Amino acid sequence: MNRPRLPSRRRFLLEVAGAGGALALGLVWPRPRAARAARASATPALLSPAEWRAAGAALERILPSDSGPGAREAGCLNFLDKSLLHEDAHLAPLVRSGLAGLDAVAAARRPGAVFAVLSPEEQDAVLAGLAGGELPGWPPEPPPRAFFDVLRLEALLGFLCDPRHGGNRDFAGWRRLGYPGPAHAAGGYTPEQMRGTAPIRPIWKRRPGREPAAPAPAGGASGHEG
C-alpha cells in the first residue's frame, strides 16, 4: 500500500464534510465538554436573546410541565445552549436557522408576533407542522422535519442525561420517568430489589457519598463480595 498521508485534523474535517458527513462529524469529533460550561452559567452563551426565547418556548411544548416536571424544570434550554456550543456544535447552524424560522412563522400568522408569544395551542400547531414536514410560511432552510428531530433530540438529551452535563436539573427528568439513577457506585441492587419485593431508593433520596441504592441489610454492607 502507499505510505499513508498524515494530514492535519482540519483537513480531515473538510474531507468528511465534503463527503456529506456533516451530521456524522459531531459524533466523531470530541470537543471540549459542555458540562463545565453549563455548570458555570445558566445564561445564554451561544444563542441570541431572540433565539433563546424561541428555543425555550419550543422546548417547553415538546416536554411540557402541565402534569409534572418538564423541559423548564430540567433546564433543557441551558443544556441546548451549551451543547450547541460544544459537543453538538455541528448542529448549531441548523438549530439557529430553525429558531429564526419559528419566529418567521409566528410573524406570518400575526404581524409583530414571535413564536414565544403565541398561545400554547398555536405553538403546538407549529410544532406539529414541523413534525409533519410541512408548514406554511416556513423558510427554505432548514428542512422542517430535520429541525424538529434535532430540537426533540436535544430536548430529550437535556431532560434525561446525567446532571453533570447541565440538564436533568435536580433529577427532574429521571423523576418524571421513574428511573432511580445509577446504581453501581451505590453498591448495586439486591436479588429482592431485582424481583420487586424490596424497595429501591432513588438517587434524589440518597444522602451524598456512597449510600447504597438498597438499604443496607442488618449486619453487613450490601456491596459486592470479594
Next chain:
Amino acid sequence: MEAPFDACVIGTGAGGGVALQELCEAGLSVVALDRGPELGPADFDEDELRVVIRDALFSPEQLETFRRHPGEPAAPGRYNQLAHAVGGAFTRWAGWAWRLREDEFRVLSTEGPVEGAHLADWPLSYRELEPFYERAERDFGVAGVAGANPFETPRRLPSGGAGYPLPPHPVRRGAEVFEQAARRLGRHPFPLPVAINPKPYGGRPRCTWGGACQGFGCPIHAKASTLSVCLPRARATGRLDLRPESRVVELVADASGRVRAARYLDREGREREVRARHFFLAANAIGSAHLLLLSRSARFPEGLANGSGQVGRNLMLHHGATVRVILDEPALGHTGFEAFRALDDFHPSDPKRGFIRGGVIAEVSAFTRQPLVYALHLAGDPRLDRGFGEELMRSLEEYPRALTLGSVLEDLPMEDNRVDLDPEVHDADGIPVPRITRRQHPNDIAMNRWFRERLLELGEACGGSRVFPLRVPGVTWIDEEHPVRGGAHLMGTCRMGTNPERSVVDAFGRAHQVPNLWIVDGSVFPTAAGYNPTLTILALAYRAVDHFLRAMRRLDA
C-alpha cells in the same frame, strides 16, 4: 533494532485476548497492539450520554461509510458498535455465552444451496470445538444450567464438562414474567448462560446487578473480558509487551509470502514497525478485513491473503425482531444485566415456516435499561401521532413498566455484503475508511417478520396493557429498504474453509496463503448462527493457538 517477538497479536478483544493469554502462558514473547487506549474500571461509570449516546469513551474517532448497493455513493457515519480501546468491544459486551448448535456448523449440507446466499459448512464440527468451548466457559466463568435448554446440542458428559462452572443468577422481575408467560404457552425458557459472576470466581467479585452492563465497562470486573481475565494472566508471565494507541496500518509481507512486520502509527502519529515470527490478527470482521485490504504488495495485489477474493465478503451482523410490552407492574429493566431468561423453541430450522434457520429469544434490557436509549427509541416510534407534548410525556412515564422481548436471528451470508476501502473518505490518519455495502437476504426479512409474530404472542401472554413491535428501521425492524447497517456481532469477511479458492483461512484460522498469519476473530465464521458469537470466537481462538503450539513443538522436537 528491536529483536523480533515470537508472536504479534493485533487487536485485543475476545479473540486477541485469548491469543495473547495463551501465547504468553506457553512461554512465547508477545507484543500486542491495539489502536485505542488502555481503559480500566476507573473510566467506567454510567454516564449514558457520554458512553452510549455520544460513544465518546470507547471509539470517539470511529468513521465508516455505508451503502446498500454496489455503485451507490456511501454515506459517512458510525454504523458498527466498535470499541477502539484495549479489550475491544469485549469490554462492553452483554456476557451472553453460547455454544452453537451442532447443525449450525453445517448449514449448506443441512439446507442445500439457497439462491442469493453464499452458504457453506464450517470446516470443523461441534465435537471438534467442544473441548475449547469447555476451556472458554471455565476461564471466563460462565453461569448457567446444563440441560435446561432442551434445544441445545447435548453436552459431553465426562471430564467435568457436563455443567457450567457457575450457577445461575437471581432473576429480574421482567424475566420472571416472561418465563411464566412462556411456560403457559408450552415453551421451554431457561437461564441464559452469561460470563458474569453470580459469586466470586477467578479472583473477580460477584456482579452487583447494577444495571449498566451491556454497552458499558464493568467497574468491578465481575463481567469476564480481556481486561478482567486475559491481561492479568498474560502480564503475570512477564512476557507481554502491550502497546496501546498503536494503530496497525499494514502487515508487511516478505518475498516468500510470510508476514515480516506490522507497521503502525503510535500515539503521536509516528510510523513504527514491529517484527515477529507469527502474527495473530483479531481486529474484528471490519478491522481485520480492512487491514488485509490495506496490506497490498506485488505478491498480494488485492490485499494480503486475498488470493480467493473473499476478504471482506460475506459480512454478517445478525438481525433481531423486537417487541415492547407495557406491564401493569414494574419490569425493573434498569436492574441486573442484559438478560436472564431465553428460549430456543423456534431456533431449529424448519423450511415449512417459509424460511430456513432461526435464532434465540430472550427478555432483554437493551431498550429499557437506561432513560436516554428508552426515550430516543420511543421518539422515533411512528405510533406516536405527534411525538411531542403530553403524548410523549405519557409514553416516557411508561418507562418503569416497559418490558422488551428480543431475538438474535441468523442472517444468511451474501458475497456482495462486504467491507472494502472507501475510495473517497479518509480518516484522521489519512487511511481510507471501511466502506460497508449491505442488503438483507429475503430469507432474513421473512424470518424477522415470523419471529415478530411469535414475540407478539409471547408479549400478549405476559399480560399488561399494550404489546407492540419496536419499529426502529434497520435496528429492531428490517425490510428491503432498511437492512441492518451495523451491529455488534461482526462476522464473516475472512471465512474459514478447506478450499483456498473459496475461503481465506483453514479450519484452524491459518491463512491459506500466508503460513505465519492466523485470524482469531469473528471474521472467520462461514455462517452466522442464531446466537451471540463471542463464546465461539473465544473457543476458535483457543483452538487456533493450541494447534499452532502443537505444530511449533513438533518442529522444535
